[in-house]
Amino acid sequence: MVTQERPRVRGVEDWRPRPTLTGADYTSAVVYEEERERLFFRGWLCVGRSEEIAEPGTYLVRDVVGESVFVVRNRDGEPRAFYNVCAHRGTKLLDDEPACGHLGKALKCPYHSWSYDFDGHLLATPNVHEDEQFERDDYPLHAIAVGEYGGFLFVSLAEHPRPLGEWLRNSNETITDFERYRMAELRLGRRLTYDVAANWKIVVENYNECLHCPTIHPELVQVIPLFRKGEVWDGETADGGNLMIEGATSFTATGVSDLPRFPGLLDPDYGMYYGVFQFPNLMVNLHPDSVMAYLIYPNGPGRTTVVSEFYFRPEAIALPGFDPSPTVELWDLISRQDWTVCERAQLGVSSRSFRGVYPRKDRLLFDFNERWRQELGRPLVG
Numbered sequence: 001m002v003t004q005e006r007p008r009v010r011g012v013e014d015w016r017p018r019p020t021l022t023g024a025d026y027t028s029a030v031v032y033e034e035e036r037e038r039l040f041f042r043g044w045l046c047v048g049r050s051e052e053i054a055e056p057g058t059y060l061v062r063d064v065v066g067e068s069v070f071v072v073r074n075r076d077g078e079p080r081a082f083y084n085v086c087a088h089r090g091t092k093l094l095d096d097e098p099a100c101g102h103l104g105k106a107l108k109c110p111y112h113s114w115s116y117d118f119d120g121h122l123l124a125t126p127n128v129h130e131d132e133q134f135e136r137d138d139y140p141l142h143a144i145a146v147g148e149y150g151g152f153l154f155v156s157l158a159e160h161p162r163p164l165g166e167w168l169r170n171s172n173e174t175i176t177d178f179e180r181y182r183m184a185e186l187r188l189g190r191r192l193t194y195d196v197a198a199n200w201k202i203v204v205e206n207y208n209e210c211l212h213c214p215t216i217h218p219e220l221v222q223v224i225p226l227f228r229k230g231e232v233w234d235g236e237t238a239d240g241g242n243l244m245i246e247g248a249t250s251f252t253a254t255g256v257s258d259l260p261r262f263p264g265l266l267d268p269d270y271g272m273y274y275g276v277f278q279f280p281n282l283m284v285n286l287h288p289d290s291v292m293a294y295l296i297y298p299n300g301p302g303r304t305t306v307v308s309e310f311y312f313r314p315e316a317i318a319l320p321g322f323d324p325s326p327t328v329e330l331w332d333l334i335s336r337q338d339w340t341v342c343e344r345a346q347l348g349v350s351s352r353s354f355r356g357v358y359p360r361k362d363r364l365l366f367d368f369n370e371r372w373r374q375e376l377g378r379p380l381v382g
């Protein structure tokens with residue numbers, strides 16, 4: 001791990017242009033393989049919400065850059081995570097669809113019916129008896145690390161993962177700065193899934209700059225005027241928040257909504273938008289009455305699945321006539337506008353001529369690239 005300091009990106013005026021990643025970094029199968037091994041299989045990744053596995057025996061299945069894993073709630077109420085691979089002869093245990101469900105009394109392999117409890121212990125091996133010198137205790141499922149923060153579930157495929165809290169805080173922006181939104185209490189109200197024909201880093205980079213906003217997002221710049229100037233961060237506000245247009249209290253086309261506002265925020269939060277990129281695959285958008293998260297699943301060098309989830313207070317969801325559509329529709333519009341330009345960028349970076357540049361308002365992208373280089377063990381550009 002390279003320990004060189006990354007340059008400051010907040011409050012920077014004396015920026016000099018920096019190079020982007022290379023075309024190969026966005027397109028090559030070799031680089032993608034390097035990312036899998038050095039970044040995704042060593043760090044932590046967000047894979048969903050705790051509420052999806054609320055009860056003992058409930059599970060979710062995810063494809064983590066080509067490795068199928070599942071998370072299950074055990075009988076003590078703790079999440080446990082495993083490779084989705086039978087300890088007998090490797091059969092895939094759970095299907096990708098449905099992506100969540102209940103295991104019943106135990107998890108049974110569809111091939112020879114070996115079964116496992118929710119801690120991965122081998123319970124039963126039909127026709128293979130313990131007196132055959134076969135110790136079931138010696139063949140548990142292959143466990144992986146799992147942790148929860150703010151209602152999000154994270155897994156790490158590392159053998160000795162860094163502590164989750166430390167990992168989360170070692171991000172230029174971190175959801176740990178937003179305890180006051182009490183995200184663990186929020187519940188899923190809507191989910192949209194997009195298949196984007198672009199490298200995952202192009203999706204992340206697009207999220208972290210607003211030079212494209214005046215051109216691509218005419219509706220968004222109506223709600224957040226600062227974005228017209230191509231800036232993603234208002235130096236005048238705390239925590240990098242962006243003021244919504246005068247009088248707006250919700251992230252909708254009209255700036256208002258019927259949803260009750262979150263309790264216990266700071267006064268300025270009620271007119272503010274915060275966008276947080278939690279390295280490497282979670283982006284959280286905080287609004288006064290809702291939260292929208294993008295979960296990014298790289299799917300090869302040129303494809304990314306983006307899951308957009310909308311969370312609300314449980315009491316808001318319980319209200320008769322609960323209608324999240326004004327927020328969902330605005331975000332869906334913005335998302336589609338973004339994916340269109342991400343896909344177009346992917347086409348261009350594939351050219352052998354490509355050499356890109358980051359001006360000052362792209363400085364968060366450069367920082368993301370430096371962190372990426374750190375994780376991959378490459379020298380920093382500085």
Ligand code: FES
Pocket residue numbers: 086087088089090091109110111112113114
């Ligand atoms: S491969 Fe799973 S029980 Fe045989």
Ligand SMILES: [Fe+2]
Pocket residue numbers: 206207212213216217334338
């Ligand atoms: Fe955008």
